[in-house]
Amino acid sequence: MNKLFLFPLVAASALLLGSCGFGKGPQGDLIGSEDRPEFNPQEVPFGMVPCPGGTFHMGQTDQDISASMVNMNKQVTIAGFYMDETEITNNEYRQFMDAIRQDSIDVLGEEYVMTELYPDSTVWVRDFTYHMGDPLMEYYYTHPAFDDYPVVGVDWFAAKYFCNWRTKNKNASNEELGLAPTPNFRLPSEAEWEYAARGGRDLATYPWGGPYLRNQNGCMLANFKPGRGDYASDGAAYTSAVGSYFPNDFGLYDMSGNVSEWCDDAYMEASVPVVWDLNPTNPDDNEPRKVVRGGSWKDIAYFLETGTRNFEYQDSARSYIGFRTAMIQIGMGTNTSLN
Numbered sequence: 001m002n003k004l005f006l007f008p009l010v011a012a013s014a015l016l017l018g019s020c021g022f023g024k025g026p027q028g029d030l031i032g033s034e035d036r037p038e039f040n041p042q043e044v045p046f047g048m049v050p051c052p053g054g055t056f057h058m059g060q061t062d063q064d065i066s067a068s069m070v071n072m073n074k075q076v077t078i079a080g081f082y083m084d085e086t087e088i089t090n091n092e093y094r095q096f097m098d099a100i101r102q103d104s105i106d107v108l109g110e111e112y113v114m115t116e117l118y119p120d121s122t123v124w125v126r127d128f129t130y131h132m133g134d135p136l137m138e139y140y141y142t143h144p145a146f147d148d149y150p151v152v153g154v155d156w157f158a159a160k161y162f163c164n165w166r167t168k169n170k171n172a173s174n175e176e177l178g179l180a181p182t183p184n185f186r187l188p189s190e191a192e193w194e195y196a197a198r199g200g201r202d203l204a205t206y207p208w209g210g211p212y213l214r215n216q217n218g219c220m221l222a223n224f225k226p227g228r229g230d231y232a233s234d235g236a237a238y239t240s241a242v243g244s245y246f247p248n249d250f251g252l253y254d255m256s257g258n259v260s261e262w263c264d265d266a267y268m269e270a271s272v273p274v275v276w277d278l279n280p281t282n283p284d285d286n287e288p289r290k291v292v293r294g295g296s297w298k299d300i301a302y303f304l305e306t307g308t309r310n311f312e313y314q315d316s317a318r319s320y321i322g323f324r325t326a327m328i329q330i331g332m333g334t335n336t337s338l339n
Contacts, residue, residue: 036180037178037179037180037181038178038179038180039179039180041331042329042330042331044082045082045170045182045185045327047084047085047086048082048083048084048085048327049082049083049085049250049251049252050080050081050082050250050329051078051080051081051082051083051192051195051196051250051252052080052200053077053078053079053080053081053329054077054078054195054200055075055076055077055078056075056076056078056194056195056198056202056203057073057074057075057076057202057203058073058074058075058076058191058194058195058272058280058307059072059073059074059272059307060072060073060305060307060308061203061204061205061305061306061307072272072273074272074273074277075277076191076195076277076278076280077277077278077279078191078192078195078279079279079328079329080328080329081188081192081196081326081327081328081329082326082327082328082329083188083192083196083250083252083324083325083326083327084324084325084326085243085247085251085252085253086150086242086243086252086253086254086324087150087151087242087253087254087258087259087261087322087323087324088150088151088162088322088323088324088325089147089148089149089150089151089242090119090140090141090146090147090148090149090150090151091147091148092151093119093151093154093162094141094147096162096165096166097113097117097118099165099169100113100117100165101113116155116157116158116161117154117158117161119141119151119152119153119154119317120153120154120317121136121137121138121140121141121142121153122137122153123152123153123317123318123319124136124137124140124153124319125137127318127319127320128319133319136238136319140152141153148241148242148243149239149240149241149242150239150242150254150258150259150322151322152239152259152317152318152319152320152321152322153317153318153319154317154321154322154323155314155315155316155317156187156262156290156312156314156315157314157315158317159187159262159323160186160187160264162323162325163184163185163186163187163325164184164185166185166325167182167184167185170182170185182327183327183328183330184327184328185325185326185327186264186325186326186327187262187263187264187323187325187326188263188264188324188325188326189263189264189265189279189280189281189326190263190264190265190271190280190281190282190291190293190309191275191279191280191281192326193261193263193291193293193294194293194306194307196250196252196255196326197248197252197255197256197293197294197306198248198306199248199249199250199252199255200249200250201248201249204306205305205306205307206221206222206256206304206305206306207248207252207255207256207306208221208246208248209248209249213226213301213304215246220233220234220235220245221245221246221256222234222245222254222256222257222258222295222304223235223236223239223240223244223245223254223257223258223297224256224257224295224296224297224298224299224300224301224303224304225297225298225299225300226301231297231298234257236297237297238297239258239259239297240258240297242254242258244258245257254294255294255306256294256295256304256305256306257294257295257296257297257299257304258294258296258297258322259294259296259297259320259321259322260292260293260294260295260296260299260303260310260312260318260320260321260322261292261293261294261321261322261323261324262290262291262292262312262321262322262323263290263291263292263293264281264283264290264291265281265282265283265290265291266282266283266284266285266287266289266290266291267282267287267289267290267291267309267311268282268284268287288313288314288315289311289312289313289314290311290312290313290314291309291310291311292310292311292312292321293308293309293310295308295310296320296321297320298320299320
């Protein structure tokens, strides 16, 4: 065949191969896709602390008073993650509500925003009979005196919506700066919550490690209900400002007491022996009961133990349930051996 006739065929073949995804990098080397967003080693998100991954024994560490057999010990491995240093406060939640009312009220509707997302202050009256909760109903969320107190009166759905908004809010800023998107803010899994509460102390009854509720000076180590009706002996009759008590070894405050906290998991009595032993979780949209952990200002010491499980219905807002958010560590942070 004539060589002059072959040349256009070869050129056409090369063009065809290039158009079918056979393009080459500089010098024909494999260099990866270009024009990727900048991503430096993941920084600790503002207001969060790192929880290095590891292995611990998840489950009851003391007597199971209720003999419920819903939290038997199981060795579990957790990948590294970040968690809010404190529970989400009234003022932090107010930033969320201000943004929603400014940007999304036309899309979501005022009724949805005010009934589903806005904190239900009537919980201070409805949760307890024969209780003068009217002052807290009027002032707890709205008055600046309570800005640094944990937000309450938000159900599981509202807490999840807050997490989605926080992710979009942060990533909008990252996009403007030309940075890679941050991983999602979310509610912690039950296993992550318990691992974080122990602060690296395996089989610790309380976040501070010991089996006692007072330190050597006789001071209470958490905000709860010591004894019968003796609410104020720990320094707060109701909730206290976040960070009022000593943190655990991870630097997390109020993992026991103050307010109980929503977790992402659906509640299941048999979840401990059923779920996997690596980053376990129990997502179940058909189960209306969601896990709450940590005990609150109105609970006895049993509910403050790191291994005690409890639940509330996902659409129920309470004066003693709040939340904090978590974020997975990506890159080297997911490898527990490199932390």
